[in-house]
Amino acid sequence: MNVFSGHISYIQVNESLSMVSVRMNEFIELKTIVVETPETASYLSKGNSVNVLFKETEVIIGNEDTLSISIQNKIKATIKEIKKGVLLSRLTLKSAIGDIVAIIATEAVEELMLVEDQEVIAMIKVNEIMLSQ
Structure with a gap:
């Protein structure tokens, strides 16, 4: 989380x-x-x-050209680490609010040609964020 x-x-x-x-x-x-x-x-x-x-599985990863979409929560980040699995990969992203962890399909990592030190946009839908005190 x-x-x-x-x-x-x-x-x-x-x-x-x-x-x-x-x-x-x-x-x-x-x-x-x-x-x-x-x-x-x-x-x-x-x-x-x-x-x-927000859950790691609720983080959407995009490139700079994904800014014109309806997701309101967009955080610029740099890929710090990628741990590839057979089906899923765990990305650690360095951002201005701290490290964000995202779990996405390994196939998506390959299709987007994601690599460490690459700048990306982490996106989270408004209905996927929870608040606590």
């Missing part, structure tokens, strides 16, 4: 859902959608510290 700390910077509420923006550092803000509101969850308050969590 990837776990990073940040502060809630913005909350948009619609009925029982909240789109929560979390400021990770001065350059990176991640968004998530939660089935809670500030009225039902006291931690949902601007400025509160939260942990951002």
Whole structure:
């Protein structure tokens, strides 16, 4: 599980859902959608510290030309390490918020011709990010 700390910077509420923006550092803000509101969850308050969590299998890897897609959470990173398996590969990515671990198909690693020290974009869908206190 990837776990990073940040502060809630913005909350948009619609009925029982909240789109929560979390400021990770001065350059990176991640968004998530939660089935809670500030009225039902006291931690949902601007400025509160939260942990951002997402599974290694939920990280999508792309090249620079993948910026025009609907995934809102995009983090520039450099491939630090690739451990290839028969079916799946484990990538460790160095980013401005810390090391991100991604598990993707080994076939995708080969198709994208991913190598260590290559710059990539790590992407996570808003519905795949969880928050904790």
